[in-house]
Amino acid sequence: MTMASSRSHRTALSVNLNKVALVRNTRHLGVPSVTRAATLCLQAGARGITVHPRPDERHIRRHDVFDLAELLRAWPDREYNIEGNPFHNLMDVAREVKARGLPLHQLTLVPDSEGQFTSDHGWAFPQDAERLRPVIAEAQALGARVSLFMDAEAMQMAGAKAVGADRVELYTEPYAAAWHTPQRGSQLERFRAAAQAALDVGMGVNAGHDLNRDNLTAFLSTVPGVSEVSIGHALIADALELGYAATIADYNRCIDEAHV
Structure with missing residues (x-):
């Protein structure tokens, strides 16, 4: 049994709804509904909802953040994760969520630039x-x-x-990109070592970016102590074919298989 699969806790699935908002924003009728998508995901067994409200509002808009926080009131055992650059709009949004007395479980700080296509690197120290x-x-x-x-x-x-920091979210695109290449094993080892280093200094470990039904189980079976995976693009693409209920069930199956 691997170190990762011998963990006592189960990795939580948080669904990133940015792509639902992106489709909605191509029209002016509010369809598809971001809050309805969140409800369906939570009903199907997702343990949390993630949003990344960028300054240009290309997908998640400011009102979505508060609408979803209101929704999460009815799900006290689930978590709300808001991502973004703290030097752009994230902290203003977080302050307003708190001022409204709404749920605010986790802030994931991301060093992306305004207008950046997608998050593609982490913070650097010192x-x-x-x-x-x-x-x-x-x-x-x-x-x-x-x-x-x-x-x-x-x-x-x-x-x-x-x-x-309480946790780190490991940027997993390099692992996903290596999935069909000979570098898969070396990437897994790189993530295993990084996660273990985070655990060794007392932090929790999250992971996200281009994880999917093909590569998720192998990742969680090898990388120790992953508390949460945040998955959006692949999951929403799968939901277009399978529906939310079947998609969430299959991602949870992938997680469960890693914990056997």
């Missing part, structure tokens, strides 16, 4: 340390757990801990 410390402290004062979006570099984990 370069980002000084500017991150105060925003992490503020986020925690708002009652949120703080996760830092990080590349799978074991030597960087102590830096994330030193600035006060």
Whole structure:
């Protein structure tokens, strides 16, 4: 049995709804509904909802953040994860969520630029340390757990801990890109080492970006201590074919198989 599969806790599936909002925004009728999609995912067994409200509102809009937070009131055993750059709009959104008395479980801080196509790298230490410390402290004062979006570099984990992060979210696109190549094994080892380094300094581990039904079980079977995976693009694409209920069930199956 691998170290990862011998863990006592089960990895939580958080569904990123950005792509639902992206489709909705191509018309002006509110279809598909982001809150309806969230409800269907939660009913099907998702353990959380993730959104990344970018400044240009190309997908998730500001009102979506609050609408979803209101929805999560009815699901007290599920979590709400809001991602974004704390030096753009994220902290303003988080402050308003808190001011409205809405659920705010986790803030995932991502170092993307305004207008960036998609998140593609993590924070770096010691370069980002000084500017991150105060925003992490503020986020925690708002009652949120703080996760830092990080590349799978074991030597960087102590830096994330030193600035006060509760968790790291490992950026998994390099692993996904290597899935059909001879580099798959070396990428898995890289992520295993990074996760273990994070655990060794007392942080939790999340993971996300291009995880899917093909590569998820192998990842979780090898990488230790993953508390949460945040999956959007592949999951929503699968839901277009299978529906939300069957899709969530299959992702949960992938997670369960890693915990056998």
